[in-house]
Amino acid sequence: MARHFFAALVRNTISLIGTALAVATLTLFITLFVVQSLGLEGGAYLGIFTFILLPLLFVTGLILIPIGIHRENKRLAAHTGDGAHFPVFDLNSEKTRKGLIIFVALTLFNIVVLAAATFEAVEVMDSTPFCGTVCHTVMQPEYTAHQRSPHARVDCADCHIGPGAEWFVKAKISGSWQLVAVALNLYPTPIPTPIHNLRPARETCEQCHWPTNHVGDLLRVKSVYQPDEANSEYKTAVLLKVGGIAGREYSGIHWHVRQDVQINYLSDESREKIYELEMTAPDGTVTVYKGSEEAPEDANHRRAMDCVDCHNRPTHRYQLPGDGIDKAMSTGLIDKTLPFIKREGLRVLQTSYDSHEQARAQIQQDITDFYREQYPGIDDDKSAEINAAAAELGDIYSVNVFPAMKVDWGTYPDHSGHDGCFRCHGRLKTAEGKGIPRNCGFCHTVLAWEEQDPEILKTINP
Ligand code: HEC
Ligand code: HEC
Ligand code: HEC
Ligand code: HEC
Ligand code: HEC
Structure with a gap:
C-alpha cells in the first residue's frame, strides 16, 4: 500500500510538484524554526516568511498531492474502461492496515506542524515590530512615539486588541483590509484619530491598571x-x-x-x-x-x-515645540546657558521641512550660523554645546513631525x-x-x- 502510494505520487506531475513543495517547505520551516528557537532574531520579515508564507506553501503542496492522484486514477480508469474511481479499502488486508497507520501518522505530524505555525504566525502578527515596521511609513509616527513612551514595553496588540477571541477576529479582519490599503497606497495621511472601533479601554487598560x-x-x-x-x-x-x-x-x-x-x-x-x-x-x-x-x-x-x-x-504622545524644548532644557540635553536658545529653538522647529534628514541638516546649519554671526566668542568656546543643542532640536522635530504622513505639531490633540x-x-x-x-x-x-x-x-x- 505504501509502495502503491509512493508509486502513485511519482506517476503524475501534479502530485510530484506537490510532494516536492511540501518536503522543501517543511525542511526549510524546521530549519528556520530551530534557528529562531536558538535565539537568532530575524526580525518581522523572517517571521512572516517562516510562519506565514512557508506554511501556506506547505499546505498548497499537501493539497496538490491528492488532486494529482485523483486525476491520475481517473485517467487510468478511462484508459482501462474500468468505472471504479475510488480505491477499495479492505481492512482485512495487512497492507491496507499498514498504509492506514502511515497515513494517520503523517496526518497527525502535519497537524502538529500547522498548529505550531499558526501559533507562531499569530505571535508574529501581534508583535510590536510587525505592527510598527512592516508598514514603515504608515506607522512611523505611532511607532516612534510608542518607543519613547511609558508603554514602550507594552505590545501594540495589548491595547489595540486585548485578550479573547472576539476582538482578535475583529482585529484580524480589519488588519487584512489595512494590509491591502497599505499595499495599494489607499491609506489616509495622517491616519485619522480617534479610532472609532477601539476595544473599550476598560477591557484592555485594566489588564494592567486599576x-x-x-x-x-x-x-x-x-x-x-x-x-x-x-x-x-x-x-x-x-x-x-x-x-x-x-x-x-x-x-x-x-x-x-x-x-x-x-x-x-x-x-x-x-x-x-x-x-x-x-x-x-x-x-x-x-x-x-x-x-x-x-x-x-x-x-x-x-x-x-x-x-x-x-x-x-x-x-502615542507628541509634544508641541515649546514643551519639547523646555523638557530638553530642564534635563540638560539642551544647554540653558546658550543665549536665546529657547527663541532660536522655537524658530527652527516651526519651520517646515521635507524630511527628517533635511530638518536635521538645516537645523544644524541654522543654529551654528546664528551663534557664529551673533556671538562670535561663544561660537568657539561652546561649539560642543551648540552642536549638541542643534542635534537635540533635530531629534525633537523628528519624533514629533512626520512630513511623509502629514503629521505636524498638534495634529493629534491630547x-x-x-x-x-x-x-x-x-x-x-x-x-x-x-x-x-x-x-x-x-x-x-x-x-x-x-x-x-x-x-x-x-x-x-x-
Ligand atoms: C498603552 C496602549 C497602547 C499601545 C501599547 C499602543 N497603542 Fe496605538 N493607540 C492607543 C490609543 C488609546 C489610541 C487613540 C485612540 C483614540 O483616540 O481613539 C491609539 C491610536 C493609534 C493609531 C491611530 C492614530 C492615533 O495616533 O490616534 C494608530 C495608527 C496606532 N494607535 C498604532 C499603534 C501601533 C503601531 C502600536 C505599537 C507600536 C500601538 N498603537 C501601541 C493605545 C495604544
Ligand atoms: C500590559 C500592561 C499595560 C497595559 C495594557 C496598559 N498599560 Fe498603562 N502603563 C503600564 C506600565 C508598565 C506603565 C509604566 C509605569 C511606570 O513607568 O511607572 C504604564 C503607565 C501608564 C500611565 C502613566 C504614564 C505617565 O505619564 O507616567 C498612564 C496614564 C497609563 N499607563 C494609561 C494606560 C491606558 C489609558 C491604557 C489603555 C489604553 C493602558 N495604560 C494600558 C502598563 C500597561
Ligand atoms: C476624566 C479623565 C480621566 C479618565 C476618564 C481616566 N483618567 Fe487616568 N488620569 C487622568 C489624569 C488627569 C491623570 C494625571 C495626569 C496624567 O497622568 O496625565 C491620570 C493619571 C492616571 C495614571 C497615572 C497615575 C500615577 O500615579 O502616575 C494612570 C495609570 C491612569 N490615570 C489610568 C487610568 C485608567 C486605566 C483609566 C480608565 C479605567 C483612567 N485612567 C481614566 C485623567 C483620567
Ligand atoms: C476640569 C479640571 C480642571 C479645571 C477646572 C482646571 N484645570 Fe488646570 N489642569 C487640569 C489638568 C488635568 C492639568 C494637568 C495637565 C497635564 O498634566 O498636562 C492641569 C494643569 C494646570 C496647570 C499646570 C500647567 C501646565 O501647563 O501643565 C495650571 C497652571 C493650571 N492647570 C491652571 C488652572 C487654572 C488657572 C484653572 C482655572 C481657570 C484651572 N487650571 C482649571 C485640569 C483642570
Ligand atoms: C465627557 C465629559 C467630561 C470630560 C471630557 C471630563 N469630565 Fe470631569 N466630569 C464630568 C461630569 C458630567 C462630572 C460630574 C459633574 C457633577 O457632578 O456635577 C464630572 C466631574 C468631575 C470631577 C468631580 C468628581 C467628584 O469627585 O465628584 C472632577 C475632579 C473632574 N470631573 C475632573 C476632570 C478632568 C481633570 C478632566 C480632564 C482630564 C475631565 N474631568 C474631563 C464630565 C466630563
Whole structure:
C-alpha cells in the first residue's frame, strides 16, 4: 500500500510538484524554526516568511498531492474502461492496515506542524515590530512615539486588541483590509484619530491598571523657559486630584470611571465637540447636560466615557515645540546657558521641512550660523554645546513631525489636560442652568504658576 502510494505520487506531475513543495517547505520551516528557537532574531520579515508564507506553501503542496492522484486514477480508469474511481479499502488486508497507520501518522505530524505555525504566525502578527515596521511609513509616527513612551514595553496588540477571541477576529479582519490599503497606497495621511472601533479601554487598560488604585494627589512640577537672552526659567507646580478609593470615598479625577457612574455623550466625529451628555450618578439619578450649540441632525457618535476619553495619548504622545524644548532644557540635553536658545529653538522647529534628514541638516546649519554671526566668542568656546543643542532640536522635530504622513505639531490633540477636560467642564449645562464645574480648585491645587523661585518648592525640596 505504501509502495502503491509512493508509486502513485511519482506517476503524475501534479502530485510530484506537490510532494516536492511540501518536503522543501517543511525542511526549510524546521530549519528556520530551530534557528529562531536558538535565539537568532530575524526580525518581522523572517517571521512572516517562516510562519506565514512557508506554511501556506506547505499546505498548497499537501493539497496538490491528492488532486494529482485523483486525476491520475481517473485517467487510468478511462484508459482501462474500468468505472471504479475510488480505491477499495479492505481492512482485512495487512497492507491496507499498514498504509492506514502511515497515513494517520503523517496526518497527525502535519497537524502538529500547522498548529505550531499558526501559533507562531499569530505571535508574529501581534508583535510590536510587525505592527510598527512592516508598514514603515504608515506607522512611523505611532511607532516612534510608542518607543519613547511609558508603554514602550507594552505590545501594540495589548491595547489595540486585548485578550479573547472576539476582538482578535475583529482585529484580524480589519488588519487584512489595512494590509491591502497599505499595499495599494489607499491609506489616509495622517491616519485619522480617534479610532472609532477601539476595544473599550476598560477591557484592555485594566489588564494592567486599576483606576481605584490611584489614591490621592499627584504632584506635577515643570519648568518653562522664556524667549529672552537669558532663557529665564519659570516654574509651575500643580497638585492633581487624581483620586481613587481611599477608605470608602471615591472621588477626584478618576471618579468618571467608577463602576457605578455612567457617562454617555453625543459628539462630532472627532470627539472635540461634545453636544450633550447623560450622567448616571452612584445614587441612580440621571442628569442631562447640553452645550450651547444644538447637535446637528446627523450627529450619531454616541459613546460611553472610558479611560481613552482622557488618556487618548497614553503611548502615542507628541509634544508641541515649546514643551519639547523646555523638557530638553530642564534635563540638560539642551544647554540653558546658550543665549536665546529657547527663541532660536522655537524658530527652527516651526519651520517646515521635507524630511527628517533635511530638518536635521538645516537645523544644524541654522543654529551654528546664528551663534557664529551673533556671538562670535561663544561660537568657539561652546561649539560642543551648540552642536549638541542643534542635534537635540533635530531629534525633537523628528519624533514629533512626520512630513511623509502629514503629521505636524498638534495634529493629534491630547485630552488629558485642559483642552480635553474643558470639552465638558465649563461648557455643558443642565436645563436648569447648572454647569459642570470649571473653577480652578476643582481638579487641582495650583501651588505655583510660572514663578521664578517658588517658595512652595523650597519647602517641599529644601
Ligand atoms: C498603552 C496602549 C497602547 C499601545 C501599547 C499602543 N497603542 Fe496605538 N493607540 C492607543 C490609543 C488609546 C489610541 C487613540 C485612540 C483614540 O483616540 O481613539 C491609539 C491610536 C493609534 C493609531 C491611530 C492614530 C492615533 O495616533 O490616534 C494608530 C495608527 C496606532 N494607535 C498604532 C499603534 C501601533 C503601531 C502600536 C505599537 C507600536 C500601538 N498603537 C501601541 C493605545 C495604544
Ligand atoms: C500590559 C500592561 C499595560 C497595559 C495594557 C496598559 N498599560 Fe498603562 N502603563 C503600564 C506600565 C508598565 C506603565 C509604566 C509605569 C511606570 O513607568 O511607572 C504604564 C503607565 C501608564 C500611565 C502613566 C504614564 C505617565 O505619564 O507616567 C498612564 C496614564 C497609563 N499607563 C494609561 C494606560 C491606558 C489609558 C491604557 C489603555 C489604553 C493602558 N495604560 C494600558 C502598563 C500597561
Ligand atoms: C476624566 C479623565 C480621566 C479618565 C476618564 C481616566 N483618567 Fe487616568 N488620569 C487622568 C489624569 C488627569 C491623570 C494625571 C495626569 C496624567 O497622568 O496625565 C491620570 C493619571 C492616571 C495614571 C497615572 C497615575 C500615577 O500615579 O502616575 C494612570 C495609570 C491612569 N490615570 C489610568 C487610568 C485608567 C486605566 C483609566 C480608565 C479605567 C483612567 N485612567 C481614566 C485623567 C483620567
Ligand atoms: C465627557 C465629559 C467630561 C470630560 C471630557 C471630563 N469630565 Fe470631569 N466630569 C464630568 C461630569 C458630567 C462630572 C460630574 C459633574 C457633577 O457632578 O456635577 C464630572 C466631574 C468631575 C470631577 C468631580 C468628581 C467628584 O469627585 O465628584 C472632577 C475632579 C473632574 N470631573 C475632573 C476632570 C478632568 C481633570 C478632566 C480632564 C482630564 C475631565 N474631568 C474631563 C464630565 C466630563
Ligand atoms: C476640569 C479640571 C480642571 C479645571 C477646572 C482646571 N484645570 Fe488646570 N489642569 C487640569 C489638568 C488635568 C492639568 C494637568 C495637565 C497635564 O498634566 O498636562 C492641569 C494643569 C494646570 C496647570 C499646570 C500647567 C501646565 O501647563 O501643565 C495650571 C497652571 C493650571 N492647570 C491652571 C488652572 C487654572 C488657572 C484653572 C482655572 C481657570 C484651572 N487650571 C482649571 C485640569 C483642570
